[in-house]
Amino acid sequence: MKQSKIAITGGLGSGKTAVSDIIRELGFPVFSCDEINRKLWVDPSYLSLLQQTFPDCLTHGNPDRKKISARVFSDSNALKQLNDIAHPRIMQNLLREMDQHPISFGEVPLLYENGYASLFDYIIAVRREKESRIRSVVLRDGATRAEALARMAQQLDPVQLEKMNCIIIDNNGSLEHLKCSVRNVLCDLNIL
Numbered sequence: 001m002k003q004s005k006i007a008i009t010g011g012l013g014s015g016k017t018a019v020s021d022i023i024r025e026l027g028f029p030v031f032s033c034d035e036i037n038r039k040l041w042v043d044p045s046y047l048s049l050l051q052q053t054f055p056d057c058l059t060h061g062n063p064d065r066k067k068i069s070a071r072v073f074s075d076s077n078a079l080k081q082l083n084d085i086a087h088p089r090i091m092q093n094l095l096r097e098m099d100q101h102p103i104s105f106g107e108v109p110l111l112y113e114n115g116y117a118s119l120f121d122y123i124i125a126v127r128r129e130k131e132s133r134i135r136s137v138v139l140r141d142g143a144t145r146a147e148a149l150a151r152m153a154q155q156l157d158p159v160q161l162e163k164m165n166c167i168i169i170d171n172n173g174s175l176e177h178l179k180c181s182v183r184n185v186l187c188d189l190n191i192l
Helices: 016-025 033-040 044-053 065-072 076-098 130-141 145-153 158-163 175-188
Strands: 004-010 030-032 103-107 122-127 167-170
Touching: 004 016, 016 030, 016 103, 016 122, 016 175, 030 033, 030 076, 033 076, 033 103, 044 076, 065 076, 076 103, 122 158, 130 145, 167 175
Parallel strands: 004 103, 004 122, 030 103, 122 167
Antiparallel strands: none
């Protein structure tokens, strides 16, 4: 297989990270947009942009993630402003890391929503039943059901994945079933 960049995407609580962990266990490099975003939060130039854009979301003069999150998920203009600041930087860093490997995977939560699908050779989309996703987000993030639903409403409806050029993994069973599904996909792509 030639050099390949493979995206792992899916809605909030779908199991992207579980799929990424399985792929890492199989020995492949996997890079995460969420991890890159966390690193940006210590970059002074990035923090300065957030301070200027969201002056009402500061704590002790510094951008406050929880305040910004509450703001952007209740205001579509604020969400667009944040995305315009964060996403190009995140994707630039992600692709730079992926370019260093012949086969690499990138966990990209809002791949279709932000128009990044064309940057990847293949796309693996993880899908999961809605109530399971909500439970997962509530447990993992300490979010309320309403907060989870508000965040999910900003994302592509999983039903729409059928129309996209992607390989779908349904994550509605056991971890063993998910591992088997991931292995099958990698075999179909001639990676394993």
